Amino acid sequence: MKRTIAFLALVLSFSAFAQESVILSSKSESVNAAEAIAVRTNKTPDTVEISFRIPMANSICERYETTHTLRTSSLHCGNEYRIRRVTERVCTRTNPHNKKCLNYENRTREIRTSHARTCMVPSTFCSQYGTATSYKRDTMKIKFKNLPALADSETETFLISAEQKSYNGSNVIYEVKPLETLREYKVSQKKVLGLFKVDSYVVEEK
Numbered sequence: 001m002k003r004t005i006a007f008l009a010l011v012l013s014f015s016a017f018a019q020e021s022v023i024l025s026s027k028s029e030s031v032n033a034a035e036a037i038a039v040r041t042n043k044t045p046d047t048v049e050i051s052f053r054i055p056m057a058n059s060i061c062e063r064y065e066t067t068h069t070l071r072t073s074s075l076h077c078g079n080e081y082r083i084r085r086v087t088e089r090v091c092t093r094t095n096p097h098n099k100k101c102l103n104y105e106n107r108t109r110e111i112r113t114s115h116a117r118t119c120m121v122p123s124t125f126c127s128q129y130g131t132a133t134s135y136k137r138d139t140m141k142i143k144f145k146n147l148p149a150l151a152d153s154e155t156e157t158f159l160i161s162a163e164q165k166s167y168n169g170s171n172v173i174y175e176v177k178p179l180e181t182l183r184e185y186k187v188s189q190k191k192v193l194g195l196f197k198v199d200s201y202v203v204e205e206k
Helices: 003-014
Strands: 020-024 029-030 034-038 047-072 079-094 099-118 118-144 156-164 172-180 184-194 194-204
Touching: 020 029, 020 047, 029 194, 034 047, 047 156, 118 156, 118 172, 172 184
Parallel strands: 020 034, 029 047, 118 194
Antiparallel strands: 034 156, 047 118, 079 099, 156 172, 184 194
């Protein structure tokens, strides 16, 4: 009973730093916030996946306006057709032996051409932008590598926070900070092929 009360007091003491706390008692945990205190006990697996609910901010148009622009466009204004006469000199008789022209005549033909009309074209644009916030479920992984074993009454706490990497973006970044631990730990982020970072973190002794 005393150990339970001590544990609850420890969790409550960190309530100012995180919206929620989660006891890492299984390989998969879920938090209904973007920040939480993760509590390691002697029942915590070496690797735990934690799901967070993260606010994602995206730009939206709050007001549209319409303007008119003078344009020459077949698509918007249609076409007009023009007819022009062209006079050409045409050979009407040739020498059958050497194919040279023996007689010419002037002939007139009509050429019909299409031209785009000019008109005022309406166009709609966003005159005022705002921000809409949605929530995304995202999962990170934390591995406790060769950490000291904990007794029944011992716990360690870590502050894990998640946030949108950039405005209008879909990526999430995490930060893992040791709070109350038996020894000094360091946190490193795993990389794929030594280059690309993934949402997987290793906690080990310094």
